[in-house]
Amino acid sequence: MIKPHLLSYTSEEIASLLSDLKQPKFRAKQLVDWIFIKRAASWEEMRNIPKELRAQLSDKYTLRGLTPGEHKISADGLTEKWLFETEDQHGVEAVLIRDKKLSRRTVCISSSLGCRLGCVFCASAQGPFIRDLTAGEMVEEVAQVEALSGEGATNVVFMGTGEPFLNYDEVLLAARRINAADGFGIGARHITISTVGVIPGIELFAAEPEDFRLAVSLHAPNQAAREKIVPAAKKWELGRLLSVLRRYTRATRREVTFEYILIDGFNAHPNDAILLAENLSGIPCKINCIPYNPIPGSEWRPPEARTCREFVAILEDRGLRATLRAEKGSDISAACGQLRAYRLLKNSQEAKRHNDKGKK
Numbered sequence: 445m446i447k448p449h450l451l452s453y454t455s456e457e458i459a460s461l462l463s464d465l466k467q468p469k470f471r472a473k474q475l476v477d478w479i480f481i482k483r484a485a486s487w488e489e490m491r492n493i494p495k496e497l498r499a500q501l502s503d504k505y506t507l508r509g510l511t512p513g514e515h516k517i518s519a520d521g522l523t524e525k526w527l528f529e530t531e532d533q534h535g536v537e538a539v540l541i542r543d544k545k546l547s548r549r550t551v552c553i554s555s556s557l558g559c560r561l562g563c564v565f566c567a568s569a570q571g572p573f574i575r576d577l578t579a580g581e582m583v584e585e586v587a588q589v590e591a592l593s594g595e596g597a598t599n600v601v602f603m604g605t606g607e608p609f610l611n612y613d614e615v616l617l618a619a620r621r622i623n624a625a626d627g628f629g630i631g632a633r634h635i636t637i638s639t640v641g642v643i644p645g646i647e648l649f650a651a652e653p654e655d656f657r658l659a660v661s662l663h664a665p666n667q668a669a670r671e672k673i674v675p676a677a678k679k680w681e682l683g684r685l686l687s688v689l690r691r692y693t694r695a696t697r698r699e700v701t702f703e704y705i706l707i708d709g710f711n712a713h714p715n716d717a718i719l720l721a722e723n724l725s726g727i728p729c730k731i732n733c734i735p736y737n738p739i740p741g742s743e744w745r746p747p748e749a750r751t752c753r754e755f756v757a758i759l760e761d762r763g764l765r766a767t768l769r770a771e772k773g774s775d776i777s778a779a780c781g782q783l784r785a786y787r788l789l790k791n792s793q794e795a796k797r798h799n800d801k802g803k804k
């Protein structure tokens with residue numbers, strides 16, 4: 445049983461829970477200060493809160509529920525990845541990605557343990573779906589990465605394991621706590637939610653008052669190819685997705701970021717770029733093209749660098765804003781769900797070795 449997580453509470457909710465415990469009003473300010481300003485990671489640190497109250501609170505609420513485990517740093521030192529263990533002993537990962545000037549520090553967080561959607565290029569799809577993360581656990585991913593790296597996040601992206609729009613309420617609550625002035629204070633324009641194209645989620649998101657950003661993982665220029673790589677595209681088909689995104693950009697006056705993984709011999713032909721450009725015309729957007737970072741057991745490979753550059757050039761020639769991004773931290777398995785997938789793979793190989801020994 446997972447206890448309510450205090451990182452998902454607003455100042456008013458903390459004041460209300462303390463008033464239920466018959467505490468004086470000033471305690472709320474003290475507690476909010478410890479949780480969100482000083483970022484206390486343990487109850488013991490809260491020296492001006494009476495011991496009995498700390499014991500009462502720790503019985504009912506979680507302050508930190510993630511235990512840091514495996515940690516990797518990319519060769520260029522710009523990308524770091526942590527695997528955390530949840531209170532119910534599952535792995536969840538978060539990544540810190542710095543730009544070269546070290547002025548932009550993006551924390552990429554997961555929204556569930558495993559993923560329901562099974563995209564074939566994705567490491568997160570290799571293990572079973574276990575459960576959605578709570579808003580508090582997602583906010584804690586940011587808190588833990590900041591504490592472990594000693595650096596404040598400038599941006600947060602919901603782009604790790606999980607489809608955020610299948611955990612809509614908790615993801616929005618987490619984004620609001622990360623954004624709130626009495627939370628982590630990161631501007632809404634610096635918080636991006638990335639979907640593989642869950643149309644009902646995009647429609648709800650269009651009506652949210654905050655200026656959060658939307659990214660869509662497209663990865664294919666037409667319905668047939670998209671269905672092969674993103675099984676959820678059968679339900680939320682490309683034509684309808686693009687119409688909903690046209691409406692979204694008109695209603696919100698915000699552009700959409702498209703993510704497009706370039707896979708050799710599958711979606712990186714010049715004709716694919718031409719079709720993609722036709723499909724996206726009229727949608728205010730930018731397109732991030734990312735050479736594929738192979739996952740364990742996959743036969744797919746990234747295209748040659750020249751092919752990737754040509755793909756981007758075709759999009760640009762047609763008036764689209766496109767960039768070719770190196771997969772950040774590919775040497776530390778930083779792509780979506782990879783560290784967790786390697787752990788699952790290692791565990792299953794160890795279990796197999798153990799069983800084989802038992803049979804001998």
Ligand code: SF4
Nearest residue numbers: 559562563566568606
């Ligand atoms: S790409 Fe996203 S939606 Fe698809 S399996 Fe991976 S985590 Fe899930």
